[in-house]
Amino acid sequence: ETGVTQTPRHLVMGMTNKKSLKCEQHLGHNAMYWYKQSAKKPLELMFVYSLEERVENNSVPSRFSPECPNSSHLFLHLHTLQPEDSALYLCASSQDLGYTNEQFFGPGTRLTVL
Amino acid sequence: AQSVTQLGSHVSVSEGALVLLRCNYSSSVPPYLFWYVQYPNQGLQLLLKYTTGATLVKGINGFEAEFKKSETSFHLTKPSAHMSDAAEYFCAVKIPAGNLIFGKGTKLSVKP
Numbered sequence: 001e002t003g004v005t006q007t008p009r010h011l012v013m014g015m016t017n018k019k020s021l022k023c024e025q026h027l028g029h030n031a032m033y034w035y036k037q038s039a040k041k042p043l044e045l046m047f048v049y050s051l052e053e054r055v056e057n058n059s060v061p062s063r064f065s066p067e068c069p070n071s072s073h074l075f076l077h078l079h080t081l082q083p084e085d086s087a088l089y090l091c092a093s094s095q096d097l098g099y100t101n102e103q104f105f106g107p108g109t110r111l112t113v114l
Numbered sequence: 115a116q117s118v119t120q121l122g123s124h125v126s127v128s129e130g131a132l133v134l135l136r137c138n139y140s141s142s143v144p145p146y147l148f149w150y151v152q153y154p155n156q157g158l159q160l161l162l163k164y165t166t167g168a169t170l171v172k173g174i175n176g177f178e179a180e181f182k183k184s185e186t187s188f189h190l191t192k193p194s195a196h197m198s199d200a201a202e203y204f205c206a207v208k209i210p211a212g213n214l215i216f217g218k219g220t221k222l223s224v225k226p
Contacts, residue, residue, distance in 0.1 A: 100163075
């Protein structure tokens with residue numbers, strides 16, 4: 001595997017379910033990100049991790065819970081979601097949080113909440 | 115705070131025609147600017163970026179963009195569109211100690 005991978009690619013869940021999204025980067029990067037991409041809206045940054053420490057939490061509801069066990073893996077735990085949480089969830093990584101560093105994106109997980 | 119405006123949520127061109135996707139930014143300090151492309155069912159891929167130096171930046175797939183500070187613009191161009199260019203394009207701005215801020219995206223259609 002190369003780059004940034006995400007699993008599953010598609011997920012359908014009910015509002016009472018608990019599920020997790022997984023992201024893995026094979027680039028040796030130290031920073032990882034979760035974004036939400038909804039139709040007709042700009043990408044929304046949800047969480048930022050640097051060296052496994054959370055450095056940003058952009059007013060995201062507590063029904064989204066991130067976890068970064070090491071610099072290569074990032075999870076997004078989901079519970080009691082709402083239909084408006086249906087979106088494409090993108091993971092990204094960068095060398096570090098430096099100004100010029102490019103972010104590399106995974107293919108995303110398409111989430112549908114029924 | 116910085117922001118990005120992409121003019122036109124949908125642009126349609128004929129194959130072989132010029133592609134012009136517009137991006138204007140707002141920033142209180144000199145920004146770094148990026149263009150990303152997203153093909154259907156895929157993540158975002160970096161096309162090109164402006165950091166410092168030459169204001170005309172060349173990227174992958176024949177795309178280029180010019181940073182114009184006086185116009186606060188970073189428009190993306192390609193001289194001749196190809197069918198494979200059909201995708202959604204995102205302009206983004208970043209400042210020191212800031213996050214990457216994206217525009218809403220422009221969907222490019224290419225007609226045969």
